[in-house]
Amino acid sequence: MLQTNRSTLTQFLIEERRRFPQASGDFNALILDVTLACKAIARTVAYGELGGAMGNYAPEVGGSVNVQGETQKKLDVLSNELFLQRTEWSGHLAGMASEEMDLPYQIPVQYPRGHYLLVFDPLDGSSNIDVNVSVGSIFSVLRAPKEVVESGRDVVEADFFQPGATQMAAGYAIYGPTTMLILTVGRGVNGFTLDPNLGEFMLTHPDMKVPPDTQEFAINASNSRFWEAPVKRYVDECLAGKTGVRGKDFNMRWIASMVAEAHRILMRGGVFMYPRDTKDPLKPGRLRLLYEANPVGMLMEQAGGRASTGREPMMDVVPTSLHQRIGLVFGSKNEVERIERYHREPAQAKEGEPLFASRSLFRD
Numbered sequence: 001m002l003q004t005n006r007s008t009l010t011q012f013l014i015e016e017r018r019r020f021p022q023a024s025g026d027f028n029a030l031i032l033d034v035t036l037a038c039k040a041i042a043r044t045v046a047y048g049e050l051g052g053a054m055g056n057y058a059p060e061v062g063g064s065v066n067v068q069g070e071t072q073k074k075l076d077v078l079s080n081e082l083f084l085q086r087t088e089w090s091g092h093l094a095g096m097a098s099e100e101m102d103l104p105y106q107i108p109v110q111y112p113r114g115h116y117l118l119v120f121d122p123l124d125g126s127s128n129i130d131v132n133v134s135v136g137s138i139f140s141v142l143r144a145p146k147e148v149v150e151s152g153r154d155v156v157e158a159d160f161f162q163p164g165a166t167q168m169a170a171g172y173a174i175y176g177p178t179t180m181l182i183l184t185v186g187r188g189v190n191g192f193t194l195d196p197n198l199g200e201f202m203l204t205h206p207d208m209k210v211p212p213d214t215q216e217f218a219i220n221a222s223n224s225r226f227w228e229a230p231v232k233r234y235v236d237e238c239l240a241g242k243t244g245v246r247g248k249d250f251n252m253r254w255i256a257s258m259v260a261e262a263h264r265i266l267m268r269g270g271v272f273m274y275p276r277d278t279k280d281p282l283k284p285g286r287l288r289l290l291y292e293a294n295p296v297g298m299l300m301e302q303a304g305g306r307a308s309t310g311r312e313p314m315m316d317v318v319p320t321s322l323h324q325r326i327g328l329v330f331g332s333k334n335e336v337e338r339i340e341r342y343h344r345e346p347a348q349a350k351e352g353e354p355l356f357a358s359r360s361l362f363r364d
């Protein structure tokens with residue numbers, strides 16, 4: 001049933017822009033281009049096996065892996081191309097970077113170059129595609145360095161090394177039972193639902209807030225033997241429930257699709273952890289700073305939640321490489337702060353502490 005009384009995304013963006021009379025409209029146009037890419041990906045995902053884009057990407061015969069050493073799905077590659085196609089022509093961008101491209105993407109010479117950088121994970125949770133679980137696209141908009149804009153030169157990796165606090169906008173689209181767009185342009189978080197009749201994102205969830213407290217946590221427990229002591233302590237205390245120091249029972253979730261976990265947390269609170277661990281010494285965490293941790297971090301903070309490495313606020317981290325991985329904890333503020341506190345209190349988190357040793361369900 002069509003609900004005509006709701007604002008469209010376009011209306012919402014125009015109203016935001018009215019607050020800045022000098023704004024050119026480039027920023028809004030860029031966001032709309034990004035969301036058009038998301039709509040196209042939503043359609044492709046919805047067709048599933050019928051669309052011919054399932055399975056692994058195999059240009060020759062041996063398949064293909066991205067710069068992170070992960071098998072690329074056909075839909076990863078297609079989604080990446082949709083992002084490029086929908087945004088490269090507009091003159092709003094100085095360059096782009098994506099999970100699926102080793103190096104920064106240069107705006108082709110036939111198009112003008114603009115003021116912004118776009119960074120994205122075109123399809124997050126893509127290992128879930130074959131099992132029909134919610135996936136999504138995550139994006140972050142940064143200002144291009146002044147000198148890049150003035151010279152019009154090609155972008156280099158270092159142009160993207162800006163802390164999350166400088167993001168102009170961040171968001172994700174989630175392709176679940178309904179397609180939604182969750183967006184911040186630096187003034188709270190708003191949720192839009194795709195009206196399949198109109199093909200428009202309609203404002204359905206204004207001013208989303210993450211409750212400060214929760215009884216729900218999300219972590220991949222199969223990694224427990226690699227966790228650091230503060231994370232083990234936190235999870236053990238949650239598992240101890242009513243009988244432990246927390247004095248309340250906790251529920252656990254793991255979808256293995258960060259976009260879906262972030263969405264659940266924005267809707268009803270919770271804490272998500274993919275912490276730094278010892279699984280692979282070359283990878284200080286699983287998730288990527290520029291196009292996973294930073295945009296989701298900005299959304300959380302704008303919704304009154306918190307995002308952290310466990311040791312410092314995510315928004316303060318200065319990136320040092322395009323595909324940098326990082327430990328990520330986000331969600332309800334009081335829980336994230338507790339986890340940060342445990343990282344600052346190593347003495348209490350040592351194995352052998354009575355609480356830790358006796359109640360650990362995830363001991364090595």
Ligand SMILES: O=P(O)(O)OC[C@H]1O[C@](O)(COP(=O)(O)O)[C@@H](O)[C@@H]1O
Pocket residue numbers: 070099121123124125126127220256257258259274286
């Ligand atoms: O396989 P695991 O350890 O459950 O990891 C799941 C995590 O990997 C991711 O799928 C990584 O994202 P990509 O699918 O974009 O590579 C996250 O969405 C998710 O949180």
Ligand SMILES: [Mg+2]
Pocket residue numbers: 121123124125258292
């Ligand atoms: Mg991802």
Ligand SMILES: [Mg+2]
Pocket residue numbers: 076099121122123124125126
């Ligand atoms: Mg991805």
